[in-house]
Amino acid sequence: MQINTENNQAAIRDLEIATGETISDCYQCGKCTAGCPASMDPSPSLLIHLLKLGLFTKAVNSASIWDCMACLTCSERCPKNVSPAAIIEGLKRIHLNNMEPEINLNSLGQEFLAHSTQQAVVSGFRKFV
Amino acid sequence: MPENMTHVPYYPGCTLKSKALGYERSAMDCARSLGFEMHEIEKWNCCGASFPLTKDNLMGLTAPTNILIETEQHCKERDIDAKLITLCSFCYNTLKRTDFAFREEPGKLKTLNEFLNREYKGNVTVIHYLEYLRDVIGFDNLSKMVKTDLSHLRVAPYYGCLLLKPQKELGLDDPEEPVILHDFLDALGCQVIDFPGQVDCCGAYLIMRNPDKVLELSHNILEEASEYGAQTIVTACPLCQSNLDQSEAVRGEMPILYFTQLLAVALGLETEQHQFESHCIDPKSLISSCKKFKEFSDAK
Structure with missing residues (x-):
């Protein structure tokens, strides 16, 4: 579902406050993207670039934010101490705060849940619902 | 079997009690054989499984904070070091990062304590079983x-x-x-x-x-x-x-x-x-x- 924002700059400031990250610190070296195991497209560095350009709506509506597995490789390797994983989680939360879960709980099925690892269910609910 | 087993407080988490039961059992059996006993803390809840990456998400810290409080209580009653051993990487990560967040930002701890109406004093050292093997054994x-x-x-x-x-x-x-x-x-x-x-x-x-x-x-x-x-x-x-x-x-x-x-x-x-x-x-x-x-x- 699309998030529509009237004031991109204000939304980016809110994102920075929520995540505790300073988006302008990123100098686009691309180490986060190089190490991303999720092959995100748009990549972590491109998402941050969009935010640096003020294109909040484009960043927040990028499907790739849901591919992030929060493995923290990007955050660990960033030479500027930016956490792309935190920024991506901040973008996800904007959707979730609007009551738009990314997974349909009814479609998961009892059998799938019964065989799932509990920590996957709990963290999956945290990240997608 | 050694007589004087070291008492180490233990937090299992959800998966260790269900899908990963073999992990818990083998860890506990090995511990006894190596001279320490893992004692499950009396009251525990799910840690939340993922540490909230956005700094303003204090709600995500309530579950792990409760666990840290229970651990302090457990250790105080027995007059032992406030150390908590974990097996699951997710639990270890969440609990240790929560404790770290409080050490870095005491204001967060104050807010959480007020919200929970309980007190975490900030004394628990969260360790992984592997760490215990390396550093203690x-x-x-x-x-x-x-x-x-x-x-x-x-x-x-x-x-x-x-x-x-x-x-x-x-x-x-x-x-x-x-x-x-x-x-x-x-x-x-x-x-x-x-x-x-x-x-x-x-x-x-x-x-x-x-x-x-x-x-x-x-x-x-x-x-x-x-x-x-x-x-x-x-x-x-x-x-x-x-x-x-x-x-x-x-x-x-x-x-x-x-x-x-x-x-x-x-x-x-x-x-x-x-x-x-x-x-x-x-x-x-x-x-x-x-x-x-x-x-x-x-x-x-």
Whole structure:
């Protein structure tokens, strides 16, 4: 579902406050993207670039934010101490705060849940619902 | 069995009580054999499984804070060091990062304490079982307690993500080139297979949304470990175990073990209760190839 924002700059400031990250610190070296195991497209560095350009709506509506597995490789390797994983989680939360879960709980099925690892269910609910 | 067992408070978490029961049982049996007893804290809740990455999400800290409070209580009643041992990488990560967040930002702790109407004093040291083996038991000592010959086993250590990252907050080992599992396996006398995929992500909770992607990522890790000659992989995380195991069921026959399951074999313990059969790839034939050293098999 699309998030529509009237004031991109204000939304980016809110994102920075929520995540505790300073988006302008990123100098686009691309180490986060190089190490991303999720092959995100748009990549972590491109998402941050969009935010640096003020294109909040484009960043927040990028499907790739849901591919992030929060493995923290990007955050660990960033030479500027930016956490792309935190920024991506901040973008996800904007959707979730609007009551738009990314997974349909009814479609998961009892059998799938019964065989799932509990920590996957709990963290999956945290990240997608 | 040693008389004076060290009492170590233990937080299991959800998966250790269900899908990863073999991990818990093997860890507890090994602990007793090594001279410490893991005591489950009396009241515990789910840790939330993932540490909230956005700084303003204080709600995500309530569950782990409650666990830290219970641990302080547990230790105060017994007059012991406030140390909490964990097995699951997710629990370890969440609890340790929560404690770290409070040390960095005492204001957050004040807010949480007010909200929960309880008090966490900030005294708990969260440790991983591997850390206890390395720093308290010592890998040198551990190697002297090995009773089973594992010298023919080619074992690949797999670390995953949340056991190591972020290094600044966890401080367990180097996130890119870790050695703790390598050193552990070395102490057990196995052949350690060092392979590049050891710190790659298995796909983790993405299994809830995109299982195909998880199987693909896990498949790549398994392929690499195989190419490097591994017969089995050991891990410390129940979700890594599950993802790799499910992917291996499609790909091949390499068992994925918890490091404590292999430790139990090495220490010559009875492993019947360690749930090897709950794995997709049954490691029994691999395990049965491991014989006790002569001096111990004769004693029995």
